[in-house]
Amino acid sequence: MACADAGPVPDLFDAENQALQAAKSAHAAAAPAPGGEALADLIVAYERLLRETRRLVRRSDKAELEMNQLNTRLQDLAAELEHRANHDPLTGVLNRAAIIDRVNRMFAHQDLALIVLDIDHFKRINDSFGHPMGDRVILGVVACLQAVVPASAHVGRVGGEEFTVALPRHSGAESEQVAQALRRAIENHAFNLPDGSRVTASFGVCWAGAGGDFDSAYGLADEALFIAKRAGRNQVRQAAACLHAAEHVV
Numbered sequence: 001m002a003c004a005d006a007g008p009v010p011d012l013f014d015a016e017n018q019a020l021q022a023a024k025s026a027h028a029a030a031a032p033a034p035g036g037e038a039l040a041d042l043i044v045a046y047e048r049l050l051r052e053t054r055r056l057v058r059r060s061d062k063a064e065l066e067m068n069q070l071n072t073r074l075q076d077l078a079a080e081l082e083h084r085a086n087h088d089p090l091t092g093v094l095n096r097a098a099i100i101d102r103v104n105r106m107f108a109h110q111d112l113a114l115i116v117l118d119i120d121h122f123k124r125i126n127d128s129f130g131h132p133m134g135d136r137v138i139l140g141v142v143a144c145l146q147a148v149v150p151a152s153a154h155v156g157r158v159g160g161e162e163f164t165v166a167l168p169r170h171s172g173a174e175s176e177q178v179a180q181a182l183r184r185a186i187e188n189h190a191f192n193l194p195d196g197s198r199v200t201a202s203f204g205v206c207w208a209g210a211g212g213d214f215d216s217a218y219g220l221a222d223e224a225l226f227i228a229k230r231a232g233r234n235q236v237r238q239a240a241a242c243l244h245a246a247e248h249v250v
C-alpha cells in the first residue's frame with residue numbers, strides 16, 4: 001500500500017525566516033537612507049543567529065537520541081544484572097538466596113507446599129563419567145522439573161544437585177502428586193549415560209500455613225527427603241508434621 005504524502009516537514013524557524021525575507025526585501029527596495037546600513041548589519045547578524053541556533057538544535061537532538069539509546073542499554077544491563085543476581089548460571093532457575101527470599105515473601109500472605117529433591121547417587125555419575133556429564137544430568141533434571149511443575153510453581157537450586165519447588169495453593173496431597181509426577185519424569189527421562197543406567201531422584205514434601213518460613217518448611221521437607229533416601233531412593237515422602245494441616249487446603 002502506498003503511503004500518503006505527508007507534505008513538507010514544517011521548518012522550526014518558519015516565522016523567523018519569513019521575517020528575515022521581509023527585512024531583506026524591504027532593505028533591497030528602499031533607496032539608500034539613514035539607518036539602511038544598520039538594517040543590513042542586523043540582517044547579517046540575524047542570519048548568523050539562525051544558523052547557530054539550527055546547529056545547536058541539531059546537536060541537542062543528537063544528544064537526546066544518544067541519551068535515549070544509553071538509557072535503553074542501562075535498562076537492559078540492570079535487567080541482566082538482576083537476572084544474574086537471582087538465577088543459577090548453570091540451569092537458569094532461581095538461585096538459593098532468591099528462592100529463599102521468594103518463599104519467605106509468599107509465606108507472608110499464603111500457604112505453601114515445598115518439595116525438596118536430590119539426585120540419587122550423583123557423586124557416582126560425576127566420578128564415573130566426569131563433571132561435564134554431571135552438569136548435563138543436572139540440566140536434564142531441571143528440564144523435567146520445568147516440563148512438569150504447574151505455572152504457579154517456583155523452582156530453585158538450593159545446592160549442587162538439590163532443588164526446591166515451591167507450590168502456592170497446593171494441599172499436601174496435591175503437592176505429593178506433583179512430586180510423584182516429577183519423580184516419574186526424571187526416572188523415565190533419557191539421560192543417555194554411557195553405561196545406559198537411569199537417573200533417579202528422591203523427594204521430601206512439606207506443607208506449611210501462611211506465616212511459616214523457608215527454614216522451618218525446608219527443614220521438615222529435608223527430613224522427609226532423608227527418609228526417602230534411607231528407604232531406597234527414587235521415592236517421595238511427606239513430612240509427618242505437615243500432614244494434617246495440609247489436607248485442609250482447598
Ligand SMILES: Nc1nc2c(ncn2[C@@H]2O[C@H](COP(=O)(O)OP(=O)(O)OP(=O)(O)O)[C@@H](O)[C@H]2O)c(=O)[nH]1
Nearest residue numbers: 118119120121122123124126131132134135160161
Ligand atoms: N557436575 C556437578 N557436580 C556437582 C555440582 N555441585 C555439586 N556436585 C557434586 O554432587 C555430588 C553430591 O554427592 P553426595 O552429596 O555425596 O550425594 P550423592 O552421591 O548424590 O548420594 P545420595 O544423595 O546419597 O543419593 C558431589 O560429588 C559434588 O561434587 C555441579 O554443579 N556440577
